[in-house]
Amino acid sequence: MxxxxxxxxxxxxxxxxxxxxxxxxxxxxxxxxxxxxxxxxxxxxxxxxxxxxxxxxxxxxxxxxxxxxxxxxxxxxxxxxxxxxxxxxxxxxxxxPERFHARYHAAGKKYSYYVWNNVVPSAFERKYSYHYPGNLDVDRMNEACRKLVGTHDFIGFSSLKKSKKSTVRTVNEITISREGNLLHFEFIGEGFLYNMIRIMMGTLLEIGAGTMEPEYIDAIFESGIRSDAGMTVPSQGLFLDEVYYD
Missing domain, CATH: 3.30.70.580 (Pseudouridine synthase I, catalytic domain, N-terminal subdomain)
Known part of the structure; x- marks a missing residue:
């Protein structure tokens, strides 16, 4: 076989x-x-x-x-x-080898999320990014990213209901870069919960827009309540870039 x-x-x-x-x-x-x-x-x-x-x-x-x-x-x-x-x-x-298992042996993943950050939407980027027309403060979002990096219980950043399985995950790196009107958010971690990246993104956008403070990341970790975090951004801006194996 x-x-x-x-x-x-x-x-x-x-x-x-x-x-x-x-x-x-x-x-x-x-x-x-x-x-x-x-x-x-x-x-x-x-x-x-x-x-x-x-x-x-x-x-x-x-x-x-x-x-x-x-x-x-x-x-x-x-x-x-x-x-x-x-x-x-x-x-x-x-x-x-026969024992290789794509899910169980995965050691980490890299995802990208794209935001079209301009008042005018894009006819071409609309299928592969989320259109956010308001101003976004990248420095504030980077401050929040530093709080998200590390090993935490991310249940407040997930659409999961209460589970017997652990909701602790390790996020190794989050970076933000801009090319013109397109913002590129990159997430690298050992694993991610259901809708975790899309909810972290919604939270980062609220922080970038000034409607939420970067320090509120700590409060979401402490409460573990989904409704304390930002919206779940649409899926079309999300890409699974790479799966890492030992």
């Missing part, structure tokens, strides 16, 4: 997210599994490094699948990219 690791790029704009849904074929996982099953002649299930939300994108999603197929990797990749929708691309295939 071969174990194949995939690196996948996709525009999630017309999909209901990564995870396969029983009553819909509009998921990334479902589309890839259908083509893999056709290619190999047997049912194939893929394991993703994690879920991405409906409408979110990926430059470096990682998944793995097991197969008895003898096809060469180059032939597999060519078949997949020929028959997958054009907004899903398999960038790389690699044969890995």
């Amino acid at each position: 071969r174990n194949i690791k995939m690196t996948i790029e996709y525009d999630g704009g017309r999909y209901l997210g990564w995870q396969r849904l029983g009553d819909s074929d509009k998921t990334i996982q479902g589309k890839i599994e259908n083509i893999l099953s056709e290619m190999t002649g047997s049912k194939v299930e893929i394991i993703g490094s994690g879920r991405t939300d409906a409408g979110a994108h990926a430059r470096g999603q990682v998944a793995n699948f097991k197969t008895e197929s003898k096809l060469e990797l180059a032939a597999m990749q060519e078949f997949l990219n020929r028959y997958l929708p054009q907004d899903i691309v398999v960038k790389e295939l690699e044969e890995v």
Whole structure:
């Protein structure tokens, strides 16, 4: 039995997210599994490094699948990219040890979020960024980012209900850069809770706009209450850039 690791790029704009849904074929996982099953002649299930939300994108999603197929990797990749929708691309295939698991063995992830920060919206960036027309103070947002970095209980920055599983996560780095009207926020961490980046982004934007103080990050950690944090920004500005493995 071969174990194949995939690196996948996709525009999630017309999909209901990564995870396969029983009553819909509009998921990334479902589309890839259908083509893999056709290619190999047997049912194939893929394991993703994690879920991405409906409408979110990926430059470096990682998944793995097991197969008895003898096809060469180059032939597999060519078949997949020929028959997958054009907004899903398999960038790389690699044969890995049988024990490799895309989700359990992931050591960290890098995400980007983009904000179009101008009164006038962009016809081209609208599908891949959130339009925020107000003034944003990057220094204030950077001060808040420094508070978010580290190991904390991020339940207040998540849409998760109370869970028996730990909601403590480590964020290694958050950076903000600007190119013209486009703000690029980059998040690197060991793992992220459900909607955690989108809620941190909503909070950072409120701080940048001056409606919330950077010090309020500490209060959200202390309370652990979702409603104390900012809004959940839309998904179209979110990209999974890379998954790290030891």
